[in-house]
Every structure is written in structure tokens, then in C-alpha cells.
Amino acid sequence: MGDFTLNKERAELLLGQLGEALEDIDADPMDILVCGSMALIMQDLVMDRATTDIDGMGFIIEKEGCVILESPTVQKVFREARARIAAANNLPKRWINFQSRTLIDNGLPAGIIERAIIREHGIKLRIRLCSRLDMVALKMYASLDPERDVDLGDLKSMGVSRAEAEFGAGYCLEMGQAKEKVMELLEVMGHGELARELA
Amino acid sequence: MESWQENLLDRIEGIVWAQWVAVGASLTGRPCNLSVVDPEALIVASCSLGRFSPRLFDESLDWTLSNPDLLKKSRLGLIAAEFDGETRKVLAAFAEHVSEAGGGDLLGRIGKSDNGAGDIDRIVSFWLPDKGISRDVEEADEIFLRHGFVRGKPRMRGNSGKPELGNQANMMFRFRQEYGKGARADCMTYLMTGGRGSSNAIASRTKYRQSSTYIALEQLVNAGVVRKYGQSGWNDYWIEGASDKAAKIFSSSSSLPVFFVWSDIFKALFLAAIDFAENGDMDGRSLRGIERARGLMAATVPLLRNAGAPLAAQAVPSLKESAGEQAIVELRRFLESTISVLETHIK
Numbered sequence: 001m002g003d004f005t006l007n008k009e010r011a012e013l014l015l016g017q018l019g020e021a022l023e024d025i026d027a028d029p030m031d032i033l034v035c036g037s038m039a040l041i042m043q044d045l046v047m048d049r050a051t052t053d054i055d056g057m058g059f060i061i062e063k064e065g066c067v068i069l070e071s072p073t074v075q076k077v078f079r080e081a082r083a084r085i086a087a088a089n090n091l092p093k094r095w096i097n098f099q100s101r102t103l104i105d106n107g108l109p110a111g112i113i114e115r116a117i118i119r120e121h122g123i124k125l126r127i128r129l130c131s132r133l134d135m136v137a138l139k140m141y142a143s144l145d146p147e148r149d150v151d152l153g154d155l156k157s158m159g160v161s162r163a164e165a166e167f168g169a170g171y172c173l174e175m176g177q178a179k180e181k182v183m184e185l186l187e188v189m190g191h192g193e194l195a196r197e198l199a
Numbered sequence: 200m201e202s203w204q205e206n207l208l209d210r211i212e213g214i215v216w217a218q219w220v221a222v223g224a225s226l227t228g229r230p231c232n233l234s235v236v237d238p239e240a241l242i243v244a245s246c247s248l249g250r251f252s253p254r255l256f257d258e259s260l261d262w263t264l265s266n267p268d269l270l271k272k273s274r275l276g277l278i279a280a281e282f283d284g285e286t287r288k289v290l291a292a293f294a295e296h297v298s299e300a301g302g303g304d305l306l307g308r309i310g311k312s313d314n315g316a317g318d319i320d321r322i323v324s325f326w327l328p329d330k331g332i333s334r335d336v337e338e339a340d341e342i343f344l345r346h347g348f349v350r351g352k353p354r355m356r357g358n359s360g361k362p363e364l365g366n367q368a369n370m371m372f373r374f375r376q377e378y379g380k381g382a383r384a385d386c387m388t389y390l391m392t393g394g395r396g397s398s399n400a401i402a403s404r405t406k407y408r409q410s411s412t413y414i415a416l417e418q419l420v421n422a423g424v425v426r427k428y429g430q431s432g433w434n435d436y437w438i439e440g441a442s443d444k445a446a447k448i449f450s451s452s453s454s455l456p457v458f459f460v461w462s463d464i465f466k467a468l469f470l471a472a473i474d475f476a477e478n479g480d481m482d483g484r485s486l487r488g489i490e491r492a493r494g495l496m497a498a499t500v501p502l503l504r505n506a507g508a509p510l511a512a513q514a515v516p517s518l519k520e521s522a523g524e525q526a527i528v529e530l531r532r533f534l535e536s537t538i539s540v541l542e543t544h545i546k
Contacts, residue, residue: 013484013523016484016485017484017485017486017489020485020486020487021486024486024487084486084490085486087493088486088489088490088493088522088523088526089489089522089523090519090520090521090522090523091522
């Protein structure tokens with residue numbers, strides 16, 4: 001299990017199995033917003049990339065006609081279904097997890113749910129992959145943490161456009177990041193002109 | 200084109216078939232002669248795996264009707280007890296047929312309710328794979344119907360013969376003739392094929408109770424037939440020069456027949472066959488397919504790997520290393536290789 005990695009095909013297979021397991025126990029339909037590297041991998045936004053888990057941000061529910069993202073309380077049925085997949089495939093128990101739930105408290109780019117790419121896995125599981133634009137914003141925010149080289153690597157291999165970088169920079173500033181740090185990041189990303197405009 | 204499962208079933212049927220030919224059933228083909236036939240295990244195989252083969256099942260019924268005296272009835276019950284309830288019901292119907300046709304309680308208590316008969320909660324098609332109950336229940340055989348199965352009346356033509364005792368595959372019958380039906384004769388068979396071990400180990404291979412096995416082995420030791428080495432409450436039993444002695448008995452220069460624990464082998468193969476019959480092919484993308492493969496692996500691997508020296512030598516799949524679709528690949532490889540090993544040691 002130590003060498004475990006997930007690529008696009010394997011992740012889709014596992015999510016299909018998760019949908020199957022939820023059908024088996026006739027669970028209520030689940031709708032999960034996925035971010036992290038897997039959201040990039042599953043949309044072919046980065047190439048030759050594998051990761052070690054699927055990052056769920058939270059469950060999407062419908063309330064009074066609106067879809068909202070709820071900080072996840074992982075239900076027993078979900079835990080059991082996830083454990084079945086882990087056992088069948090010799091995976092770590094939390095191969096799909098919600099460690100990124102803190103992002104909800106920090107604040108997300110407006111419209112992130114609406115822009116998400118929907119993938120159905122059977123009738124009980126809907127996966128929404130954060131869109132490219134939102135992933136740029138989230139990855140830029142994450143890469144401001146000096147210990148997270150991987151996010152910068154992802155941004156470089158995504159070939160971020162000026163408009164996307166501008167959107168991401170706006171999000172970072174909105175989240176309270178220092179302008180200097182954001183400008184520095186833009187420089188590294190190859191958007192020096194945009195950085196200077198920000199100054 | 201034949202599916203993987205159909206091909207596997209055909210090969211399993213071939214193994215059971217060759218054993219029935221060896222004991223004298225009215226079937227054509229080359230008899231088993233490289234491994235020892237276990238008659239009680241073979242009858243239980245007919246009551247489980249034989250549901251996939253009408254000809255084989257009815258001929259096994261016919262043979263049993265002609266040869267009830269060659270069987271150890273209590274051992275038949277012990278072996279059947281390790282199988283599922285449905286197989287025990289088939290055996291109960293089987294025994295009832297033999298008794299009805301032969302006049303008298305030929306298979307003892309096998310047909311009684313403690314072997315699974317009498318608790319009919321549903322009526323199912325006897326033949327597998329189940330294509331639904333097409334035969335009108337009113338035309339079905341009464342005995343089988345009473346045990347919950349729909350099928351026509353079995354054809355018992357009275358053509359069965361006796362085991363040819365010069366064939367070393369029939370060593371068990373040969374020793375039963377000499378030592379009487381029971382643990383002594385079957386322990387002799389096991390030891391004469393080069394087997395050795397404690398009374399507990401021998402009991403688990405010959406399918407007798409440990410106490411009967413111990414008594415039988417001690418009698419054989421006292422008679423000077425079997426050697427024993429004992430240390431702190433643990434005894435190892437064997438026959439000195441078993442190979443030469445067996446060669447003399449069978450006037451054969453060929454190597455000893457292999458002693459397989461056929462009841463465990465048939466049980467494992469039936470578990471696989473019934474799973475395929477009920478659920479079809481295993482889809483590597485599906486969770487249920489992977490879980491089925493892992494479940495079958497957990498149930499069949501320990502039975503098969505301990506069922507005889509040639510099987511112990513083959514590579515065994517590990518649940519830990521068989522993740523996802525790989526579990527299906529590994530299970531198939533293991534079952535195929537098991538069948539190949541058995542085929543090599545049949546004829």
C-alpha cells in the first residue's frame with residue numbers, strides 16, 4: 001500500500017465502484033466536489049501525473065432550490081462503501097477523503113460549483129471536478145505556501161493563460177494574501193507583465 | 200465460442216468422469232490411473248459438480264446402486280457435512296433413490312433429515328447452470344421434488360461394473376477388501392502412497408475422525424505394518440518402503456499414484472462452479488466482480504493448496520497482492536493451473 005498511486009483510469013474505476021457500492025446499499029445519492037491534483041488529472045489538465053488520493057472538498061446539497069457546498073460530515077454509509085473499495089483494491093482506507101474541507105472555511109472562488117465539470121458514476125454518485133479556472137486559482141493559493149512545490153509544478157505544466165492567472169491572483173488577494181507574494185508567484189509563472197500591472 | 204467458465208467446467212467434468220470410469224461406471228473414456236480415487240468424495244462430487252452433467256450424475260447413481268457395499272456410509276456423511284446444504288439435499292435424494300431402487304436402506308442415514316433434507320424453503324432446477332424450471336413440476340421426479348429439486352426421473356440402466364482392482368487408482372477399494380471398510384484401510388491407502396504424518400494430519404486427509412484414525416494407526420503399528428516415531432505426545436506414522444510394497448501389490452513398475460484430498464478439491468471446484476453458474480463472468484471493472492474473485496480466492500486457495508503434494512508445489516495467489524482486477528486474473532490463473540495439475544495426475 002506504500003507505493004499506492006492513482007492515475008486517471010484507476011480513479012475513474014474506483015469512483016465507478018464507489019457508485020456501485022452506494023447502489024448496493026441503496027444510499028441516498030451523493031454529490032461530491034473534488035479538487036486537488038485528481039481534479040486536474042481527471043480532466044487531462046496535467047499529463048503523466050499520478051497522485052495518492054482523491055481530494056473531496058465537500059458534499060453538494062440542494063437547499064431551497066440552490067446548490068450549496070456543505071462542509072462534509074462523512075456518513076457511515078459512505079465510510080462503509082469507501083472501505084469496501086479499499087478492501088477490494090488493497091487501497092489506503094481514506095483513498096477518497098475530505099482533507100481539503102478547510103478550503104470551504106477559507107472561502108472559495110465565486111461560481112466554483114456552477115463551473116465544475118460533472119461526472120456521473122451510476123445513479124448514486126455524482127462527482128464534480130473543479131474547473132480549470134478554479135483549479136488555477138486554488139493551485140495559485142496553495143503554491144503561496146513555500147513548502148508546496150507540487151502546486152507550482154502543476155501550474156507550470158497547465159500552461160496558465162493571462163486571464164486565468166489574473167483570476168487566480170484576484171482570488172489570492174481576496175483571501176488576504178500579500179500583494180508582493182502574489183506578484184512574485186506571477187513572475188515565477190511567467191506572467192511578469194501582469195505582476196507589474198498589479199503593482 | 201466456449202467461455203472461460205464453460206471450458207473450466209468441461210475440464211472439471213473430465214476429471215470426475217475419468218474417476219467414474221476407473222471405478223466401473225458405465226461411461227466411456229480413459230480411466231483415472233495416476234491418482235487414488237476416493238469413492239465417497241466422488242459421490243459427493245456427483246451430487247455437487249454432477250449437477251452440471253446429466254449423464255455423469257445418472258451413471259453415478261446407477262453405480263452406487265450396484266456397489267453400495269463398497270462404500271463407507273458414515274464417511275460419506277462426514278464428507279457431505281463439509282459441503283453446502285443444497286449438496287446435502289441432493290445427496291439425500293440420491294440416497295433415497297438408491298434405497299428405493301435397491302430395496303432397503305442402502306446408504307444408511309445419509310437420506311435422513313440431519314443431512315439437510317426436509318427443510319425445503321424453495322424449489323429449484325436441479326441442473327446447473329439454472330435456466331429456470333422449464334419442466335412441469337407435476338412431471339418431475341417425486342423424490343428429487345421432495346428435496347426441493349425439479350428434474351426428470353433418473354435413468355438407472357443397471358450397466359455399471361465393479362472397480363478394476365489391478366488399477367492402482369482403485370487402491371482404496373483394494374485395501375478395503377483386505378482391511379475392511381474403514382479408517383484402517385483408508386489410512387493404509389494414504390500411507391502406501393508415500394504419505395506420512397500425525398494421526399491428526401492423516402485424519403484431515405482421509406476424512407475420518409481423529410479418534411478413529413488414531414485407533415486405526417495404532418492397530419497397524421501393532422500389526423507391524425506401519426512404523427511410528429513418537430516424541431512428547433506427537434507421533435509420526437509412515438510405511439517403510441511404501442513404494443516397493445505398492446509396486447508389488449499392483450505388479451507395477453510405474454510411480455505411486457498420488458493421494459489427493461479429493462473431497463476438498465471437489466468442494467473448492469464446486470464453490471467456483473456454482474459462483475460462475477449463479478453470477479456469470481467476473482467483470483474486472485466492477486466492485487462485485489472483484490469481491491467475488493477475492494471471496495473465492497479466500498475460500499478455495501487453502502483447500503486446494505493443502506489437497507496433495509503436486510498442488511502444494513504450484514504458485515499460490517495472495518489476497519494481499521491481488522488488488523482490484525488483478526484478483527480476477529490471479530484466481531483464473533490459479534484455478535486453471537490447479538486443473539492442469541490434476542489432469543496431469545489423472546491419466
